[in-house]
Amino acid sequence: QKEVEQDPGPLSVPEGAIVSLNCTYSNSAFQYFMWYRQYSRKGPELLMYTYSSGNKEDGRFTAQVDKSSKYISLFIRDSQPSDSATYLCAMSADRRGAGNNRKLIWGLGTSLAVNP
Amino acid sequence: EPEVTQTPSHQVTQMGQEVILRCVPISNHLYFYWYRQILGQKVEFLVSFYNNEISEKSEIFDDQFSVERPDGSNFTLKIRSTKLEDSAMYFCASSLTSDKVNEQFFGPGTRLTVL
Incomplete structure (x- = not known):
């Protein structure tokens, strides 16, 4: 089983829609969960960062983590054409020692298009 | 807003040649990463x-790869003898210590194209 799975889409929605993006994972040691946005030919941009389970809200974005189901979600409210990008989930284990380094394990990314 | 910078943006090289990819992490960060x-x-x-x-490396990071922080600001990735399969986007990342480490x-x- 792949460590992190993410539907690549593409996902196309009208402007103003609520967008739901999600990832599943298999490694129960994952404790840190991130969502990155990547525009074409650019580096990933950190959107949301969550430790362990629960919800986190930042403006139009809400991240949810359900560790019992090994499932994470990103919701985008009132989606805008500028939200059109690829959204990548990334996660890492809570690994102490070695300088607290935590390598990120990534999903494939979901391509989102928000149409005016 | 501070940001990570990388040079060059695009590197084209012949198979077997050495390349050095350069990164300037965010100035107060202590942890540095390369991804591709x-x-x-x-x-x-x-x-x-x-x-x-080096605190951790993947199976990809074999003897052909090396990293260096030659001074207080730069972080480099060297590929000694490039292969066709090294063609990829290479991303540098940095992070702070303690709770912000991740x-x-x-x-x-840097887009690396090996011909």
Whole structure:
């Protein structure tokens, strides 16, 4: 089983829609969960960062983590054409020692298009 | 707003040649990373670096790869003898210590093309 799975889409929605993006994972040691946005030919941009389970809200974005189901979600409210990008989930284990380094394990990314 | 920078943006090289990819992490960050993304594939971890030494490396990061922090600002990735399969986007990232250690901020990437 792949460590992190993410539907690549593409996902196309009208402007103003609520967008739901999600990832599943298999490694129960994952404790840190991130969502990155990547525009074409650019580096990933950190959107949301969550430790362990629960919800986190930042403006139009809400991240949810359900560790019992090994499932994470990103919701985008009132989606805008500028939200059109690829959204990548990334996660890492809570690994102490070695300088607290935590390598990120990534999903494939979901391509989102928000149409005016 | 501070950001990670990378040079060059695009590097074209012949198979077997050495390349050096350069990164300037965010100035107060202590942890540094290289990742790569082959076209159409997932982002893959290569190596992490802390306190002037490698703290973890992946299976991809073999003897052909090396990293260095030659001064207080630059962080480099060297590929000694490039292969066709090294063609990818290479991303540098950096992060702070303690609770913020896993908020990794990425540079714009270097597109490496090996011919």
